[in-house]
Amino acid sequence: MPILLQGHERSITQIKYNREGDLLFTVAKDPIVNVWYSVNGERLGTYMGHTGAVWCVDADWDTKHVLTGSADNSCRLWDCETGKQLALLKTNSAVRTCGFDFGGNIIMFSTDKQMGYQCFVSFFDLRDPSQIDNNEPYMKIPCNDSKITSAVWGPLGECIIAGHESGELNQYSAKSGEVLVNVKEHSRQINDIQLSRDMTMFVTASKDNTAKLFDSTTLEHQKTFRTERPVNSAALSPNYDHVVLGGGQEAMDVTTTSTRIGKFEARFFHLAFEEEFGRVKGHFGPINSVAFHPDGKSYSSGGEDGYVRIHYFDPQYFEFEFEA
C-alpha cells in the first residue's frame, strides 16, 4: 500500500527528496510548502509565507536551506529546520525553477516571460549578503527566444541546464552566462529535468510524449522513452538502470470522467533497452512530478489530483531482469 500524503488543496507542482532521502518536500498550486518524513509520511512542517502557487522547491546538499519559487513573484530562502524565512527575493514575474548549486553557496532561479517581462535566469551568491539584501544578482541571463520551463544545476555548479518551451535544451555557463551547448531533441515543451545521482546524465520529460536521456556535460542524446501522453516528469533510479515517467492526458483535454483514458500511471522503463516493464496506477489525474528516493527502494509521485503518494517497491521489482 502506498502512503498517501494529503497536505495540499491544489494540484502538486513539484516534489523533491533531500540528499539523504529522509525528507520529502512538496509544493503545489496553493501557497503551502510542506516537508514530510519520507519513511512514514508524517508531516514535519510547513514553510509559510508565499501568497501564490509555488512552482518549484529545492534543498541544499546538507539540508540546511530550502529554496522555493512562486507565482507571487518571489523566490524565498528558508531555514530548513526552523521554517524561518531567511530571504525574500522579489521578481517581476512568476518564478518557475530554482536550485542550489553543488556546494550550496549559489542559487539560481528563472522567471517567466509574463506581463511584459522577459524570461531571466538570476544567480545569487549567498556568501555575499549584499546581493540578497539589495536584490542584486551577480548575474542575470536574459532568455529572449523561448522561455525556460525547467532548469537544474549541472555537475560541480559550473553551468545550468535549462529546458525551454520550444523543446530546446541550453547549457548556460554559471560564470559568464553564455550558452555553452544547445540541442533540440524534443519537439515540444520540456516539463522537467532531473539528474542522475552522480550527475553525469539527466532525463528530460516533454510534452511531446517522450522522455529522453542526455549526457550532462555534452548534452548528447542517449536514449528515448516513448509514451502516448505528455510526460510531465521523469526520474532516474539511483541504483538500477531504471527511469520512472509520470504524466498523462492534460487536465484541460480530459473529456471523459474515465481515468482509463487519461493514462495517469507512473511508467517504468529500462534505461538501456528503452522498454517499458511496469506501471503503477493510483492518481486520478495526470502525474505532475515524480522522484526516486536516494536509496532506490521507493519513489513518490505528486499529481494534479493534489495527492502525493509514496510507493515502496515490492521484492519482485528488485528481482526483475530483462532477458539479455
Next chain:
Amino acid sequence: MQDAENVAVPEAAEERAEPGQQQPAAEPPPAEGLLRPAGPGAPEAAGTEASSEEVGIAEAGPESEVRTEPAAEAEAASGPSESPSPPAAEELPGSHAEPPVPAQGEAPGEQARDERSDSRAQAVSEDAGGNEGRAAEAEPRALENGDADEPSFSDPEDFVDDVSEEELLGDVLKDRPQEADGIDSVIVVDNVPQVGPDRLEKLKNVIHKIFSKFGKITNDFYPEEDGKTKGYIFLEYASPAHAVDAVKNADGYKLDKQHTFRVNLFTDFDKYMTISDEWDIPEKQPFKDLGNLRYWLEEAECRDQYSVIFESGDRTSIFWNDVKDPVSIEERARWTETYVRWSPKGTYLATFHQRGIALWGGEKFKQIQRFSHQGVQLIDFSPCERYLVTFSPLMDTQDDPQAIIIWDILTGHKKRGFHCESSAHWPIFKMTLDTLSIYETPSMGLLDKKSLKISGIKDFSWSPGGNIIAFWVPEDKDIPARVTLMQLPTRQEIRVRNLFNVVDCKLHWQKNGDYLCVKVDRTPKGTQGVVTNFEIFRMREKQVPVDVVEMKETIIAFAWEPNGSKFAVLHGEAPRISVSFYHVKNNGKIELIKMFDKQQANTIFWSPQGQFVVLAGLRSMNGALAFVDTSDCTVMNIAEHYMASDVEWDPTGRYVVTSVSWWSHKVDNAYWLWTFQGRLLQKNNKDRFCQLLWRPRPPTLLSQEQIKQIKKDLKKYSKIFEQKDRLSQSKASKELVERRRTMMEDFRKYRKMAQELYMEQKNERLELRGGVDTDELDSNVDDWEEETIEFFVTEEIIPLGNQE
C-alpha cells in the same frame, strides 16, 4: 477479372460497329492479357462474370418518364442493329436528348470550336437574330457614331492606318459574328404531317403552339413538293438554348397515332455528316507493362497487405502484415487527400484527390490510371474490377450529367455520366420514386432499352451470386407491401412476397447469394411497438421458399455468415443486449443455436471465411470485444480495445484489426492486431492514425474438392507451420536478446566513460562540499549524528469499504 479482360476484344469490336453512338471507335482494343498476372493466375472458370455486369439505377423524379423514354428510343435508334452508314435524317440519334459522354472520337479541336461558336452565337442572337451582314458592320458604325456637331476627329480620307484592326481590338474582333452564327438555334422536326396549302395554316398553328413553349420562334420553313409539305420542317429560335430545350423535350412528341415528332438540332446533321464513312482503325496504343499487378499473392509467407493512413491523413503507408511487426512496403506523404480504397480483388489502390481519383498498383505502387472528376467523394468498383463509379456533388449541370460517372478502368475512358439527386444511398447510386433503370455493360445502355417502372420502390439490392435483383415497395392504402425478386435480364419475377403493416424493410444478402434475409419491421394490429420479422428466402431451392423468424426486441444488428448458413442478430436494449446465432437447416428449419445475454456489443463482424465472429461494442460502448466460435458457440476470448471505432478482418480470416481512428476519437489513435481467437499480437500506435484497410484477395482458385482435401490434411500442414512458427519465434527472441545485448554494451560503454569523468572530479566535489564525501549515500556515515525519532503511530481499524 481475367475473363472480363479476355473477352474485351470482341466487345471492342462490337462498339466499333456503332459509329452513331457516344463511343465512336476511339477505344483501342485492350491489349490482350494486359493485366494477366504471370503468377498464380490459372484461368478461372470461364464466363462467370464476364458477360454482363449490370448497374442498377433508379431514374429520377416524377418527370423521369418524359425524360427517359426519348433516351431509350434514341438508344434504340443507334443500337447495334443499325447500319453503320451515316444515319438518315429521321434516324439521327437524339444524342442531346440524353446528353452523352463527350464524344471521344471527336478531335479535341472540334469540340473546342463548338464551344466557342456557342458563346459567339449567344452574344449575337440578342439583337440580330442571325443577320450576319448587319452584325459584321457593327464595328465601323460604332466608331462613326460620334455627334456631327463635334469637331471631326476622323482621319483624312487618304490616311492609311498602320495599326491592324487585329492589334487594335483583337479581343472584340474575336467575338465578331460569323456567317454560320445562328444555325445553333435551328432545329429540324421530322414526322410532321404532310399537308396541302389548305391545311398548312392550321399545321403552322399547331406547330407553333407546341414549339413556342421552349422559346420564341423567330423563323420557320416548311419545304414543299408537289403542293404538299415534305413532312419535315425547320424552326429557328431566338437562342441556341431554346433549341436545345426543344430537342430535349419535344423529341418523341406524339402528335397523333401516325405522327411522332423526331426533333434534332440542325447542327447535329453537320456533325454526323462529317463522320467518315470509312471506319478508321484506331491507333494501337503502346503497351504499357505495368508488371505483375498481383505480385503480392506470390509472397512466400502468404502474408497479407494493408494500407494505413495516419498523421491525420498526411501520410499513407502500405504494410505486410506480420505476426511479429508490420513490415513497411511503401510510405508516402499526401498520397491521398481524404482516404483510400482497395478494389474488390485487391489489384488497385484508389486515392482521392480534389481533381479526381488515381489508381495505383504493382510492386512499386506506380500510378496506373487517373480519372478526372472534380470534387469526387465516393467511389465504387464493379466486382470484376472493370468499371469504376465515381460520385461528386459538384459539377452537375442540367445538360451534362456529371454527378455520377462510370469509367472503364483499363482504358481510363468515361463510359457514361448520370445525374444524381441525393447521395444518401451509396453504393446504390441513385434512389427516387418510380423507375428502376438497369444498364448493361459494356454498352452502358439501358437494359432492353426500357426502365422498369415500379411505383414507389424504396430500396433494391443486387444478389452477390447471380443476376437477381431484390427490391421492395411499401404499403399503399390497401395494397400490401411487396418484396420482389427479379431475374435479369429476363425480368421474370421469381418470387413475390406480400407483407402487411410494414414500417421498414432491409435487404440482406448472404455473400454467395444463397440466402436473402429481409428484415421487416412491422406494427401488427392490436399491438404496441415494432415487431421485427426476418424473412429468410432460400434462393437455391425451387420456388424460393420463405421462412420467418420473429423477434419482439429491438434489433441492433444483423449479419450473415459469409460462407455459410448461419446468421447472427444483436437484439435488446442497452445494457441488456443479447446475441443470437441462428442456423438455416437444409430442410428449411431455422434453428436457434445459441443465445448469449449481457453482451457489450453493437456490431457484428464475421470472419470472411465464416465460423468465427467478433462482436464489438464500438465507440460509445468503449470498444468491448468478444471473439466467438460459432461451430460450437463458445466465447474464445473477451477483450477490450478502449474506444475502438473500427474492426477489420483480414481477407483470409486469420487476423483481426481493431482500431481507434482519429476521425472518431482524438487520443490513443492506434491499431491492434489480434488472432481470430482473440489473442492480442501487436499494439501499433500511430500518430493521428485514421484508417486501416486490408488489401482484398481475389477469390480462391481452388475447387471445393481441393479445399476439402486441404481441410482433411490439416494435421499434416499444421505440423509444418508449427515448426516454422517455432523457428521464427526462437529467431525473434534471439534477435531481441541480441539487440538488447548490444544496447546494453553500448550503454555500459557510455556509463564507463561518464563514471571515469566522475571519478576524476572527486577532489573538486570534496572541495565544494567542505571535504565531506557525499558520493555514496552512506559515505559520510562517520559524520552522522545518531538520532532516534519516535513516531506516534496509532492503529485504527477502518472497515474495508472506506479504504482506497
